[in-house]
Amino acid sequence: MALNLSTAAKILTGSRTTLAIGAAVTALGALALVNRAAARQAEREHPPRGAFLDVDGVRLHYTDRGTGQPIVLIHGNVVSGDDYDTSGVAERLLQSHRVIVFDRPGFGHSGRPRGRAWTAMQQAELLHKALKQLGIERPVVVGHSWGSIVALSLAVRHQADTAGLVLLSGYYFWTLRPDVLLVTAGAIPVLGDILRYTVSPWLGRLLMPLQKRAMFSPASVTKRFRREYSDAMALRPSQIRATSVDGTLMIPGALGLRRRYADLRMPVMIVAGDGDKVVWKRSAERLHAAIPGSALRIVEGAGHMIHHSEPEQVVEAIQLTARTSAKLPAAVLSESPVSLRAVSDASARAA
Secondary structure (H helix, E strand, O other): OHHHHHHHHHHHHHHHHHHHHHHHHHHHHHHHHHHHHHHHHHHHHOOOOOEEEEEOOEEEEEEEEOOOEEEEEEOOOOOOOOHHHHOOHHHHHOOOEEEEEEOOOOOOOOOOOOOOOOOHHHHHHHHHHHHHHHOOOOOEEEEEOHHHHHHHHHHHHOHHHOOEEEEEOOOOOOOOOHHHHHHHHHHOOOHHHHHHHOOHHHHHHHHHHHHHHHHHOOOOOOHHHHHHOOHHHHOOHHHHHHHHHHHHHHHHHHHHHOOOHHHOOOOEEEEEEOOOOOOOHHHHHHHHHHOOOOEEEEEOOOOOOHHHHOHHHHHHHHHHHHHHHHOOOHHHHHOOOOOOHHHHHHHHHHO
């Protein structure tokens, strides 16, 4: 009798465990269907504005507008190429420049094939090949945040093809990054796939208001960003994967570049907000000291999203770099570093 009761208890416990597992799987499956539907809806509401280019098996979304000296804009994490439109930087530059904006792999409407690490250097090589396909020669390359690592990677690998470099709120040297821990789980194969299709989008919706404030602080989130930025596009499972993996690659990316900074010969402009709470301004100051002839501008009252809070100052910095680089033949870059510092100081005094 006792044996029968014990056996019955084990069967009951096993049944409850099976039911609990079944309920959890069902719930996760339901979440996955909801998130997949939300992603498709977001893509219908925010269709591609540009064209597509097939580069090394990657379907790369980009916009190519305007005429004049080419400027390439590379966005950071969490956002897409539309970020330069939302900030107003692209439309200001379009008045006198040809402006090319890419969605980096996995962001916006660009694909991100599996089987590649997609380091900053790999992304830079992809964009360099895309520029070659488009027939764009010696652009000024602008990178914001994570995009600054890609811009630097492109410049150190292809100096002769880079007329100038503008770096906004970038991460350039190894430091402890607690935020990397937050995205590590999402970058782990299988586990990350489960999370990004189930709980990560919902957690992202809860944290997004706080994340936006941190990105802009001490400045306020701009009205245009509130109106035009799409949480739904950023929280699609595909973009969560790109954001998570790129977050884990940030420290290795900076470590791999740190010994190459002094080799840069083109005009380099470094811009940072004095109140940046994502990447402290000290990083920009260190990079300025590491790159001979570079110019540094610290913008008072600005945070990490400096191109949104102070678009005029960012555009002026880009245009100054473009004007300086336009006067220099490519052969000069191989001889000695070009000093943008004196030109920038003179421009600042004139203003």
